[in-house]
Amino acid sequence: xSKTILIVGGGLSGTIVANGLCRQMGGELRSxxxxxxxxxxxxxxxYQPGLLYVPFGRMREAELFRDQRKVLDKRVNFFVxxxxxxxxEKNQVTTEAGRTFKYDYLVLASGSRxxxxxxxxxxxxxxxxxxxxxxxxxxxxxxxxxxxxIIINVNAPHKCPVAPLEAAFMLQEFLKGKGLWExxxxxxxxxxxxxxxxxxxxxxxxxxxxxxxxxxxxxxNTESVDPxxxxxxSMEGSTLPYDLxxxxxxxxxxxxxxxxxxxxxxxxxxxxxxxxREGSTNVFVVGDTTNIPISKAGSTxxxxxxxxxxxxxxxxxxxxxxxxxxxKVFCFVETGLGSGxxxxxNYTTPPNPGPPSQMIHWFKLAYxxxxxxxxxxxx
Numbered sequence: 401x402s403k404t405i406l407i408v409g410g411g412l413s414g415t416i417v418a419n420g421l422c423r424q425m426g427g428e429l430r431s432x433x434x435x436x437x438x439x440x441x442x443x444x445x446x447y448q449p450g451l452l453y454v455p456f457g458r459m460r461e462a463e464l465f466r467d468q469r470k471v472l473d474k475r476v477n478f479f480v481x482x483x484x485x486x487x488x489e490k491n492q493v494t495t496e497a498g499r500t501f502k503y504d505y506l507v508l509a510s511g512s513r514x515x516x517x518x519x520x521x522x523x524x525x526x527x528x529x530x531x532x533x534x535x536x537x538x539x540x541x542x543x544x545x546x547x548x549x550i551i552i553n554v555n556a557p558h559k560c561p562v563a564p565l566e567a568a569f570m571l572q573e574f575l576k577g578k579g580l581w582e583x584x585x586x587x588x589x590x591x592x593x594x595x596x597x598x599x600x601x602x603x604x605x606x607x608x609x610x611x612x613x614x615x616x617x618x619x620x621n622t623e624s625v626d627p628x629x630x631x632x633x634s635m636e637g638s639t640l641p642y643d644l645x646x647x648x649x650x651x652x653x654x655x656x657x658x659x660x661x662x663x664x665x666x667x668x669x670x671x672x673x674x675x676x677r678e679g680s681t682n683v684f685v686v687g688d689t690t691n692i693p694i695s696k697a698g699s700t701x702x703x704x705x706x707x708x709x710x711x712x713x714x715x716x717x718x719x720x721x722x723x724x725x726x727x728k729v730f731c732f733v734e735t736g737l738g739s740g741x742x743x744x745x746n747y748t749t750p751p752n753p754g755p756p757s758q759m760i761h762w763f764k765l766a767y768x769x770x771x772x773x774x775x776x777x778x779x
Contacts, residue, residue, distance in 0.1 A: 403434050403716055406493060406503035408483045409654075410440030410468055412448075412775055413687030413701035414509030419777040420709035422473035425716065429475050434716065437477040437501060439493065445471045446532075447771050449698055452563055454535035455542055456574050456737065459768070461532065471775050483510070486660040488683055505682050505712055508668055509705075510654035512559055512688035512696060518650055519555070525627030526553070526647035529567065530560075541644055542574070547583030548643030553632060554590050555622055555650040559688055559696035561597060562743070564588070564648050565605055566734040571646075572612050573736040586613075587640065589620035589632075598695075601743060604753040608735070622647075651696075653689055667691035672747070673724035675708055684708045692727075694747075699730045702774060709777075732764040740764050 405421060407414045418438050428434035445468040453459035472478055481495040486508075493501045514530045516523040527541055528534040550571070554564045568588050575581045588595065588609065594602035595609065595616060609616055621635040625645065633639045652658075653666020662668050662677070669678040670690040677683040686708050687701035694700060707725040714722035727747030734740045740761035743751035773779040 402432055403428075403504040404502060405434070405436050405505045405507065405712060405716075406501055407436070407438040407507040407509060408486065408493060408656075409507075409509035409511055409687070409689070410438055410442070410445065410472075410478070411509060411511045411687060411701070412698055413705045414438060414440075414507065415445065415468075415471055415775045416702060416705035416777045417507050417509065417686065417708055417712075418476045419473045419775070420705065421712060422475050423777060424709065424713045426475075428716065435477065436475065437479070437503075438472065439483050439495060439501070440468060440478060440480050441482045443468055443480055445775065447768070449560065449563075449771075450768060451529050451532065451535045452560075452566060452570075452734070453768075454532075455529050455538040456570055457539065458737070461536075463768075464532070466772060471772065473776075483656045484659070486656060486662060488660075488662070488677070488680055491682070503682075505684070505715070507708060507712075508657070508662075508677065508683065508685045508689050509687050509701075510657060510666070510689050512651045512653050512666065514558075514649040515652050516647065516649035518652075519622050519624065521625030521627055522622070522647055522649060525625040525630070525632075526645045526649070528647050528649055529563075530558075530649065538646065542571075545575075545580065545644055547580050549585045549587070549641055550644045550646065551632060551640055551642045552586070552588045553620070553622060553645060553647040554588070555648055556591050556597075557696070558648050558651045561695045561697060562601070562731050562733045565596065565601075567646065568609070568614055569612070569735045570737055572614060573738075577737070581613075585615065587615040587617060589617045589622075589634070589640070591619070591621045593618050598743070598745070598751055600751050601753060651688075657689065663691060672727065674711075674721070675704055675725055684712070694727055695729050695731065697729060697731055699728075703728045703730075705777075732760065732767065734761065734764060736761075 527538040596602040670685040710722040730744040735756040739756040745751040
């Protein structure tokens with residue numbers, strides 16, 4: 401009897417899962433024993449980490465996008481029809497167009513979204529680089545900036561955890577190159593008592609900030625932004641003036657997750673090792689959609705997708721579970737416009753950032769080009 405694997409979400413993790421399954425289960429697809437269907441929200445696939453480079457003029461907008469249909473294996477049934485309700489008891493998903501898709505196995509890869517509107521004044525007074533429109537506006541703002549106070553304001557939760565640090569390092573060098581660094585006061589705020597959620601990364605970043613002259617304020621949980629007065633206020637009672645506010649808005653998961661009762665805030669309770677939705681043995685959760693307390697990053701999505709592929713193949717072919725996810729994450733960290741480092745860690749090994757180098761920066765630039773091979777599951 402034919403089995404159906406349904407993937408909700410067309411981002412990196414969902415795409416890797418779909419392509420990886422096609423590559424490993426070609427025989428089942430040819431015979432009709434397996435059907436793979438993806439429900440996406442858009443015809444295009446975006447390389448999200450590339451948005452960081454747009455405000456600094458280091459990446460063109462056209463480089464960020466490919467036709468999702470061309471990124472996906474042609475054997476995947478792809479529908480631009482977002483999921484509206486997910487019923488894990490009946491093993492079915494209803495879409496916005498009113499179609500119902502049954503499944504034997506479900507992969508939730510619905511991602512996350514920025515929610516600047518959740519903080520009063522942030523949408524009106526802040527800039528960000530977490531979507532294309534925001535990256536464009538920030539690019540224009542930086543081109544017009546002639547000096548003053550800049551605040552990089554980090555809110556939680558958010559994806560790409562090292563991106564705010566990268567933005568600070570890149571901005572410092574960008575302004576220095578324009579002869580504006582001496583006219584600028586750059587302050588970085590973070591909601592807990594250090595500069596990053598990962599303690600080793602925070603310990604590495606602090607002396608780097610001190611060396612470069614980047615100021616910082618920790619325990620800064622944003623309460624509101626006043627676009628007219630150009631101030632940002634924390635729940636702790638601190639108010640900072642700004643000429644340019646660069647914010648990392650708080651994130652939430654997809655609305656369909658909340659609406660389906662699968663997880664508060666759009667985050668699905670997920671077993672840290674099996675990647676099963678808690679309470680299910682035929683629902684996998686990958687990428688930003690999980691509530692696993694590790695980085696919501698592209699590499700996390702990739703490594704989770706690889707594990708999920710192996711397990712789905714084993715379940716379909718041998719009726720057994722193959723392997724567990726060990727929490728592996730690998731992230732490049734830009735430390736300027738021409739240097740970089742990296743961090744890797746898992747559930748048992750903490751990160752340990754190494755000395756920045758130009759070579760690691762080149763590796764990151766190379767990966768920016770190779771991303772599309774990664775999405776196809778070939779890298």
